[in-house]
Amino acid sequence: MEKNDVQKKLFSEINNKKLFQRSLGNSLDYVEEVFERTVFPSKQAISNLDSFNEALPDNGLPGESIIETLNKYGSPATVAQLGGRYFGFVNGSAVPAGIAAKLMATFWDQNTALNIISPISGKLEAVVEQWLNELFGFDNKCVSGFVTGTSAANFCGISAARYRILSNLGWDVNEKGLRNAPAIRIVAGKHAHSSVIKAVNMNGLGQECIEWVDTDLQGRIEHEKMPPLDNSCIVLLQAGNVNSGAFDNFNAVCKVANEAGAWVHIDGAFGLWAQCSSTLKKWTNGIHLADSWAVDGHKTLNTPYDCGIIICKHQNALRSAMHMSGSYIMKNETRDGMYHTGDMSRRSRIIELWATIKSLGKKGIDELVTNMHLRALQFASLLTEANGFEVLNEIDFNQIIVCCKTDDLTEKVMRFIQDDGTCWVGHSKWNNKRVIRISICSWATTKNDVALSFHAFKRALQKATT
Ligand SMILES: Cc1ncc(COP(=O)(O)O)c(C=O)c1O
Known part of the structure; x- marks a missing residue:
């Protein structure tokens, strides 16, 4: 049967497994490095996003080249939400069976x-x-x-x-x-x-x-x-x-x-x-x-x-x-x-x-949710014991609200934490105070992730006060 040009292209792509293998290969490489890389994309990666400022193409491009563009410029500009040290907003990670x-x-x-x-x-x-x-x-x-x-x-x-x-x-x-x-x-x-x-x-x-x-x-x-x-x-x-x-x-x-x-x-x-x-x-x-x-x-x-x-x-x-x-x-x-x-x-x-x-079962969900709470308790107690931070909320669940001596200092410390790349936290207002908000919402957050992130907080405070 006669196929038009776009059908020829699309049939060839769907029959040629290379396109999908490439996309899967890139994804597997991503998973391998995302747990260790800086949580927020680098300034360079964000500035490279300008590569997407293109004119609308008249003619479609080959699927493989599209996937490669995404991999080259898109992947480095993602936020490492899958890992254990993204504490921004209330954003969850994803369990492997869910992704699959x-x-x-x-x-x-x-x-x-x-x-x-x-x-x-x-x-x-x-x-x-x-x-x-x-x-x-x-x-x-x-x-x-x-x-x-x-x-x-x-x-x-x-x-x-x-x-x-x-x-x-x-x-x-x-x-x-x-x-x-x-x-x-x-x-x-x-x-x-x-x-x-x-x-x-x-x-x-x-x-x-x-x-x-x-x-x-x-x-x-x-x-x-x-x-x-x-x-x-x-x-x-x-x-x-x-x-x-x-x-x-x-x-x-x-x-x-x-x-x-x-x-x-x-x-x-x-x-x-x-x-x-x-x-x-x-x-x-x-x-x-x-x-x-x-x-x-x-x-x-x-x-x-x-x-x-x-x-x-x-x-x-x-x-x-x-x-x-x-x-x-x-x-x-x-x-x-x-x-x-x-x-x-x-x-x-x-x-x-x-x-x-199905991947977690009732017991796994219990453990997953409880761990978020335990890691929040760990983080809050490290911050409470350290000089220069004040935890403002009762840790009923997975959220921590913390501030420094002044609103300006809190904001500055938060920016330094974000630049440091070990973890990522956002800000909020709480009872008229500028605060840093930590949300533990990933299955992957371990005691070590909390310890590493706490050190990033200390480094940021030191940098902001010297
Ligand atoms: C308490 C609460 N309600 C509602 C929402 C909105 O949820 P969604 O972003 O899934 O629409 C959020 C998001 O953080 C939330 O924390």
Whole structure:
């Protein structure tokens, strides 16, 4: 059969294994060196990124040359997030089986909208949905949607809450929209993550309807100060404050909310996994009493990016909020993933989530999560004992907030740590102080990584004060 030029090129590339072997070879070389190289790319590597400033090509280039350009200029400009000394933001690493599964899934290129489009994806979503219920101690009727991250999961959770609350008040938001709808009250701690507020905005509720509740020095909601709740309320709680790592008191709040007929949504981006650690599950006591939960695979669980999950106790509310239809849609009798998310077509991130959970098992997840806490304790105690650093938070989980004598010195020290390359940390503000924020979120972080990183802190302080 006659092939056009682009088909000739693409068929030749797909049949010639060299392109993929090259890409795999480069990736394996990367894995070999990434644990030892400087955590942040060098200035040279970043300046070499200008090589990408090219005109849009008229004619396509050979795949191998594209891969080589990426390897030459892209790879050195990556951040060594896979290793054990990246402590920036709350960014997880990725466990090997997750990476390998994702690699294979890249070739499969599955769209997991409907079971009929990808039976393997549909099957794994249904299986992992139940595994998650078991891991988090949720009722087995809870349903999951597999989304890009916790920001998307927060959006889905608040959407389901909005649907259910309004429906209970006799209003179908899908039919009538929000104009003239009964008022929804949102109750949130002053330390709610901005992605939760964004989700409130994206759901058209607006920040004016938020009743802010004071938080304690660790950022936990002061539940005694909550306003009286009723059945028009959505209560937003968090498992893991993005700075301090602290947890709200779920038991206390959920009991009151449940009695009032309010909906509780928990942003557990990284902290929900504390439930899987025998040492840390004291912090997640009562999470099963909430109505919806947003959590990431790509943070604490260490799946590859992008992997977020919305879990909801009320299948009907989530499905109604995410509803769509079309004469061409072929539904499965039991479960189709697209009704649990805002997307229709989605890549099959469930494959690496399934592989990651299977690779670790319940015991491995416990050990992985607990180790993040132990390494945080180790880091915090080294900093506390050293002169010149002050740890400002209680180390409930994996986050450390540390500062030096003045804001300027803290900022300077952080820049020197970043330049040093041993580890990478970012900054934040905590109780009006400029702080350095350390997040231990990689399976790979060892005692030695913490010791090496602590020495980088000391070197940076010395450099900043001499
Ligand atoms: C507490 C909390 N909630 C939500 C998010 C947003 O998650 P994602 O980046 O996966 O959208 C983060 C990100 O760090 C977080 O720490």
